[in-house]
Amino acid sequence: MSILRKDPLSDSWVIFSEERTIRPQLFIHPETRPPMPVASYCPFCPGHESDTPPEIRAHRPNGGQPNGPNWQIRTIPNKFAVLRVEEPLRRHGDGIYDSMEGVGAHEIIIETPNHDSDIVSYPLDHLVRVLAMYRERTADLTRDERLRYIQLFRNYGFAAGQAVSHPHSQLIALPIIPSSVQDVIRSVREHFDQKERCLLCDIVSQEIKDRSRLIFENDGFICVCPYAAKFPFEAHIYPKRHQAYFRAIADEELPQFAQALQIVLKALKNALADPPYNYILHFAPNYSGDQYEKLQKQIADEFHWYMEVIPRVTRLAGFEVGTGCFINPTLPEKAAAYLREMIASDPASQK
Amino acid sequence: MSILRKDPLSDSWVIFSEERTIRPQLFIHPETRPPMPVASYCPFCPGHESDTPPEIRAHRPNGGQPNGPNWQIRTIPNKFAVLRVEEPLRRHGDGIYDSMEGVGAHEIIIETPNHDSDIVSYPLDHLVRVLAMYRERTADLTRDERLRYIQLFRNYGFAAGQAVSHPHSQLIALPIIPSSVQDVIRSVREHFDQKERCLLCDIVSQEIKDRSRLIFENDGFICVCPYAAKFPFEAHIYPKRHQAYFRAIADEELPQFAQALQIVLKALKNALADPPYNYILHFAPNYSGDQYEKLQKQIADEFHWYMEVIPRVTRLAGFEVGTGCFINPTLPEKAAAYLREMIASDPASQK
Numbered sequence: 001m002s003i004l005r006k007d008p009l010s011d012s013w014v015i016f017s018e019e020r021t022i023r024p025q026l027f028i029h030p031e032t033r034p035p036m037p038v039a040s041y042c043p044f045c046p047g048h049e050s051d052t053p054p055e056i057r058a059h060r061p062n063g064g065q066p067n068g069p070n071w072q073i074r075t076i077p078n079k080f081a082v083l084r085v086e087e088p089l090r091r092h093g094d095g096i097y098d099s100m101e102g103v104g105a106h107e108i109i110i111e112t113p114n115h116d117s118d119i120v121s122y123p124l125d126h127l128v129r130v131l132a133m134y135r136e137r138t139a140d141l142t143r144d145e146r147l148r149y150i151q152l153f154r155n156y157g158f159a160a161g162q163a164v165s166h167p168h169s170q171l172i173a174l175p176i177i178p179s180s181v182q183d184v185i186r187s188v189r190e191h192f193d194q195k196e197r198c199l200l201c202d203i204v205s206q207e208i209k210d211r212s213r214l215i216f217e218n219d220g221f222i223c224v225c226p227y228a229a230k231f232p233f234e235a236h237i238y239p240k241r242h243q244a245y246f247r248a249i250a251d252e253e254l255p256q257f258a259q260a261l262q263i264v265l266k267a268l269k270n271a272l273a274d275p276p277y278n279y280i281l282h283f284a285p286n287y288s289g290d291q292y293e294k295l296q297k298q299i300a301d302e303f304h305w306y307m308e309v310i311p312r313v314t315r316l317a318g319f320e321v322g323t324g325c326f327i328n329p330t331l332p333e334k335a336a337a338y339l340r341e342m343i344a345s346d347p348a349s350q351k
Numbered sequence: 352m353s354i355l356r357k358d359p360l361s362d363s364w365v366i367f368s369e370e371r372t373i374r375p376q377l378f379i380h381p382e383t384r385p386p387m388p389v390a391s392y393c394p395f396c397p398g399h400e401s402d403t404p405p406e407i408r409a410h411r412p413n414g415g416q417p418n419g420p421n422w423q424i425r426t427i428p429n430k431f432a433v434l435r436v437e438e439p440l441r442r443h444g445d446g447i448y449d450s451m452e453g454v455g456a457h458e459i460i461i462e463t464p465n466h467d468s469d470i471v472s473y474p475l476d477h478l479v480r481v482l483a484m485y486r487e488r489t490a491d492l493t494r495d496e497r498l499r500y501i502q503l504f505r506n507y508g509f510a511a512g513q514a515v516s517h518p519h520s521q522l523i524a525l526p527i528i529p530s531s532v533q534d535v536i537r538s539v540r541e542h543f544d545q546k547e548r549c550l551l552c553d554i555v556s557q558e559i560k561d562r563s564r565l566i567f568e569n570d571g572f573i574c575v576c577p578y579a580a581k582f583p584f585e586a587h588i589y590p591k592r593h594q595a596y597f598r599a600i601a602d603e604e605l606p607q608f609a610q611a612l613q614i615v616l617k618a619l620k621n622a623l624a625d626p627p628y629n630y631i632l633h634f635a636p637n638y639s640g641d642q643y644e645k646l647q648k649q650i651a652d653e654f655h656w657y658m659e660v661i662p663r664v665t666r667l668a669g670f671e672v673g674t675g676c677f678i679n680p681t682l683p684e685k686a687a688a689y690l691r692e693m694i695a696s697d698p699a700s701q702k
Contacts, residue, residue, distance in 0.1 A: 007579035015678045017679070017680055158666075180676075183675075227356055227359075228356040228364070278672050310672060315510065325363065325525065327368055328366065
């Protein structure tokens with residue numbers, strides 16, 4: 001079972017996951033660790049369904065039994081979950097310290113049966129179904145009133161934390177609102193209080209007008225290198241329509257988002273020679289439950305979901321780790337111009 | 352010249368350092384990058400003084416000219432500084448965005464003339480002089496009223512961001528207070544407002560009583576694996592006496608701190624097979640200037656400096672990057688017990 005503990009200095013929660021306890025001898029230096037091996041056995045490949053925990057949801061357009069083959073997309077609980085739904089939510093104090101038991105969820109979305117498939121080459125309608133799975137899983141977990149935040153993310157490449165090479169995304173649902181989300185809530189609330197407008201709606205307007213940081217635009221979405229990107233070639237995707245939760249994305253917006261995502265990932269792949277990356281969906285915290293009705297309405301006005309794509313091509317040194325103040329050697333305007341060139345020179349993006 | 356830009360979503364500043372601009376082709380994946388090469392030429396070694404910018408301060412116990420050899424410790428401006436003192440502080444607005452020009456300082460403290468020396472083996476009195484140099488440099492930069500925060504840190508090993516293998520520390524002085532420091536200020540202020548006591552003084556008391564997370568203690572300092580450590584084997588060193596700034600460390604406390612630091616670094620080295628690490632000195636922001644007199648007095652009561660030592664033996668994946676919520680596989684009580692064993696089995700620590 002996991003434990004969450006609150007750091008009294010930074011006021012942020014840390015998850016201690018005993019499922020993952022490793023003896024100190026087993027920590028290997030990141031720099032000497034070999035690239036991810038090509039697995040001779042893959043637990044996510046079709047035929048190995050019984051080696052994973054029973055599936056939560058799957059897409060089987062041609063029929064078939066749960067936990068059998070014939071799936072196109074398959075969502076399972078993470079076998080090495082950092083948090084589990086079955087635990088009761090208990091809070092503890094120890095002098096000045098606070099902890100709680102690790103209630104939550106940790107799911108794996110296996111995006112395709114094809115081990116060697118690359119997300120940038122998925123047929124668009126397949127990527128749409130993967131994104132629809134994101135929408136469904138995040139909507140479903142919202143019903144659990146104990147879960148305050150749901151983080152959906154994808155780790156690609158060893159340096160970005162990918163452990164199994166079969167294409168997959170993950171979601172972790174938490175009983176707390178993480179500190180970086182609280183920072184964003186503070187910002188969007190302050191902006192709304194002052195102007196009665198959504199901060200990200202204002203950012204979208206300014207970026208469309210300015211165009212210097214714009215990478216791509218379609219009817220529903222814009223892709224930009226953000227004004228104060230923490231990482232070189234960091235890219236954000238913003239829905240044009242105000243919506244606080246990814247679960248609110250409309251059916252007709254799904255292919256638009258899939259197109260934007262694929263174009264950005266492909267441009268980064270071409271620009272940076274297939275870099276490791278993380279993408280992360282940021283949306284409003286979960287205030288389900290009657291007692292939070294007012295808060296839920298308020299956050300729906302203030303928050304605007306977005307996706308962050310972070311190529312992991314630099315190391316984090318002591319300064320960044322210590323201050324949370326990042327040093328970026330590449331201005332976003334330069335990165336965006338370069339990515340626009342990548343898109344323009346790719347015949348597949350010209351459609 | 353550098354530019355600082357504020358991220359409107361997280362309300363944190365990012366430094367764009369054009370001095371370090373790299374073409375996208377030059378980003379190399381962290382996982383495929385070779386370990387740091389043994390330099391055949393080292394700009395920090397004695398005899399190469401003219402290849403660095405002119406020194407700011409040096410320790411030459413046997414005499415000698417500035418920028419000549421015969422030094423034991425040498426502080427120089429970083430040739431590739433992310434911020435420079437000579438720039439005027441100008442602020443700009445661009446629609447909803449804020450930026451300022453990159454005034455600040457970026458210094459390198461070359462800790463020893465011996466290229467192959469290891470900080471855990473420095474004679475104690477030499478490490479004391481290195482720490483006295485930290486104290487002197489941070490005190491000196493405090494006099495510049497434009498500088499709001501001074502971050503002193505050490506990167507050891509490639510994965511921790513070390514670029515030159517000659518032993519050195521760095522400091523970066525900023526015209527802003529970084530977001531992670533603002534988080535700590537919020538926490539210590541809230542605690543002080545409620546209890547009229549320093550939060551870290553309370554933590555020190557509880558850790559000394561509890562002992563389960565204690566690694567080492569002497570008259571002036573305790574070393575612990577903190578209650579909510581973000582990283583496996585993360586260690587903190589706290590002064591027992593309340594002091595907001597490292598520059599306030601007393602002469603008689605310097606050898607106590609040097610001993611604590613060396614014992615912690617040696618224990619980590621033995622426990623984790625010479626891991627890459629960052630150490631970071633956290634102290635109160637700089638409120639010099641008459642208009643801040645009240646704030647300066649207030650923060651001196653609230654803030655308590657500490658050193659954070661972070662072994663870099665895990666990767667940061669999408670979840671941590673996205674949420675700021677860390678997953679730690681090792682409970683600090685277990686890490687502390689292991690480090691105590693390391694210290695107990697090292698004859699040099701038995702003095």
